[in-house]
Amino acid sequence: MTESTAEKVQEERRDLLKWLLGGSLVAWIASVAYPILAYLQPPKQNEVAVQSIKAGKLSEIELDSGRIVKFGTKPVILIRTNTNELKAFTATCTHLDCTVQYSKEKGIIWCACHNGQYDLTGRNIGGPPPKPLEEFRVLIQEDEVLISKNT
Amino acid sequence: MKTIWEKLYKWIDERVDLADLVEFMGKKYVPIHRHSIWYYFGGVTLFLFLIQVVSGILLLMYYKGSEDLAFESIQFIMSKVQFGWLIRSIHSWAANLFILAAVIHMFSVYFTKAYRKPREITWLTGMFMLFLGMGFGFSGYLLPWNELAFFATKVGTDIAGAVPIVGKPIMVLLRGGEDVTGATLSRMFGFHVAIFPGIFAVLLGIHLVLVQRQGMSEPIGHSESGGDLKTMPFFPNFLLRDLLLWLIVLNVLAILAVLFPWELGVKADPFASAPAGIKPEWYFLFMFQSLKYIPAEVLYIEGEILGILLFGLAFALWTMVPFWDRKSNFGQENKVVTYVGLFVVAFVIALTILGWTA
Ligand code: HEM
Ligand code: FES
Numbered sequence: 001m002t003e004s005t006a007e008k009v010q011e012e013r014r015d016l017l018k019w020l021l022g023g024s025l026v027a028w029i030a031s032v033a034y035p036i037l038a039y040l041q042p043p044k045q046n047e048v049a050v051q052s053i054k055a056g057k058l059s060e061i062e063l064d065s066g067r068i069v070k071f072g073t074k075p076v077i078l079i080r081t082n083t084n085e086l087k088a089f090t091a092t093c094t095h096l097d098c099t100v101q102y103s104k105e106k107g108i109i110w111c112a113c114h115n116g117q118y119d120l121t122g123r124n125i126g127g128p129p130p131k132p133l134e135e136f137r138v139l140i141q142e143d144e145v146l147i148s149k150n151t
Numbered sequence: 152m153k154t155i156w157e158k159l160y161k162w163i164d165e166r167v168d169l170a171d172l173v174e175f176m177g178k179k180y181v182p183i184h185r186h187s188i189w190y191y192f193g194g195v196t197l198f199l200f201l202i203q204v205v206s207g208i209l210l211l212m213y214y215k216g217s218e219d220l221a222f223e224s225i226q227f228i229m230s231k232v233q234f235g236w237l238i239r240s241i242h243s244w245a246a247n248l249f250i251l252a253a254v255i256h257m258f259s260v261y262f263t264k265a266y267r268k269p270r271e272i273t274w275l276t277g278m279f280m281l282f283l284g285m286g287f288g289f290s291g292y293l294l295p296w297n298e299l300a301f302f303a304t305k306v307g308t309d310i311a312g313a314v315p316i317v318g319k320p321i322m323v324l325l326r327g328g329e330d331v332t333g334a335t336l337s338r339m340f341g342f343h344v345a346i347f348p349g350i351f352a353v354l355l356g357i358h359l360v361l362v363q364r365q366g367m368s369e370p371i372g373h374s375e376s377g378g379d380l381k382t383m384p385f386f387p388n389f390l391l392r393d394l395l396l397w398l399i400v401l402n403v404l405a406i407l408a409v410l411f412p413w414e415l416g417v418k419a420d421p422f423a424s425a426p427a428g429i430k431p432e433w434y435f436l437f438m439f440q441s442l443k444y445i446p447a448e449v450l451y452i453e454g455e456i457l458g459i460l461l462f463g464l465a466f467a468l469w470t471m472v473p474f475w476d477r478k479s480n481f482g483q484e485n486k487v488v489t490y491v492g493l494f495v496v497a498f499v500i501a502l503t504i505l506g507w508t509a
Contacts, residue, residue: 041323042323042327069422070422075422077424097305097309098302098306100425112424112427112428112429113306113425128455130453
């Protein structure tokens with residue numbers, strides 16, 4: 001064997017060693033990091049998909065008023081307009097997630113966080129909200145107000 | 152006769168060689184010039200951080216980090232626990248003074264270009280501590296689980312969620328789910344009392360060792376014009392002045408905490424409408440307010456996202472200043488950096504005022 005080939009073999013061995021060490025370092029880091037990252041990912045809870053809810057007695061809801069009701073885990077706003085119509089929308093502002101309210105003075109749906117405004121069909125008519133509010137269906141069964149998904 | 156202290160010193164010195172340490176402390180000199188006053192703000196920030204650690208640990212003795220108990224536990228602290236109201240008020244006030252002191256300290260370093268070679272790492276650790284300080288404020292804000300904090304956290308995390316690609320996973324990570332719930336409170340609690348303090352302690356250690364090792368920087372052009380430089384030893388002269396100032400800060404803090412006890416507000420209700428007057432803490436206001444002036448859509452990009460990206464870029468550039476300000480590294484005055492800094496100060500102050508009065 002000449003001297004240069006011996007050197008070459010040595011070098012190759014060193015390269016192989018580097019690769020092995022580097023590779024196992026990466027593998028080690030990955031095997032520590034992966035479980036941690038996965039742990040931090042909150043598990044999906046199978047929520048019972050709510051299709052409809054009872055929102056109270058019609059006789060107890062004032063004319064020209066709004067209230068927030070629980071629709072599963074999400075807030076929904078139920079409005080009785082001054083023309084005696086019942087309307088329901090998701091109450092989560094399409095801007096940055098605040099919960100909207102009914103503004104009696106202006107007769108609109110209003111978000112206090114950044115002055116977002118929606119009309120009583122849920123359309124975004126002022127302020128920063130980029131999208132309309134999703135509408136829900138409202139039914140009345142003998143004085144009982146039922147809200148259900150608009151499918 | 153030897154005092155007990157001398158004996159104790161000797162006992163430890165025999166085992167761990169304290170002389171080295173004393174020399175390390177004693178070698179630093181603080182330059183005296185007309186900008187010397189700014190050298191005190193780092194120390195004030197440090198002091199306020201120590202107050203946060205102590206008062207925070209005290210709060211932990213009674214605080215309960217859950218959706219059903221958090222608000223009530225703070226009510227308990229404020230009404231039943233002896234001096235509970237004071238500890239909480241101090242923690243809340245010192246949090247704000249801490250950010251204020253850190254910001255002043257940061258700008259003074261920026262304008263005197265003290266970040267220039269060889270102090271780049273000191274600057275970087277400082278900037279990361281400032282970001283962590285904001286993280287402390289944001290996570291701590293939710294802990295009382297009141298209405299204002301609940302919606303401010305919703306908005307804050309939703310903004311993070313608007314960042315393209317990485318935003319959504321980050322939002323879920325911060326909230327511990329899709330929505331702000333008790334899970335979010337648990338996470339913020341964990342960040343606030345464990346993760347952030349741990350990281351902060353490491354950064355602070357590096358920061359302080361570097362300051363001690365490298366000594367204080369002098370303003371550019373100072374040594375040429377002034378001839379012989381006046382200095383004062385850090386130990387004990389400057390340290391004693393530091394301590395005097397700490398005493399003053401402690402008094403100011405006590406006056407604020409006693410005369411203006413921190414409010415608790417109304418308990419958060421995820422099924423109530425957002426009340427008027429939702430605002431982030433004052434040190435986030437300038438960003439929050441700027442977002443309002445960006446149109447809903449700019450060149451097909453959603454205005455909010457554009458704003459977030461611009462702020463991200465601005466913060467990144469600011470943090471990297473030691474690496475793009477080459478002139479200061481060579482000891483030349485860099486006017487551009489100064490003007491950029493002045494613009495940033497004016498911008499932040501103006502938008503904070505606009506946000507405050509809005
Ligand atoms: C190791 C250090 C710390 C610990 C153990 C700690 C612990 C706590 C605890 C238990 C609470 C809940 C009680 C309450 O809300 O009154 C809290 C709240 C808070 N913390 Fe800290 N904290 C620490 C450091 C900091 C720092 C450095 C800041 C700086 C910004 C900070 C800012 C806040 C804020 C703004 C609140 C909300 C205060 C309120 O409205 O009641 N904390 N902290
Ligand atoms: S969250 Fe409703 S307007 Fe911003």
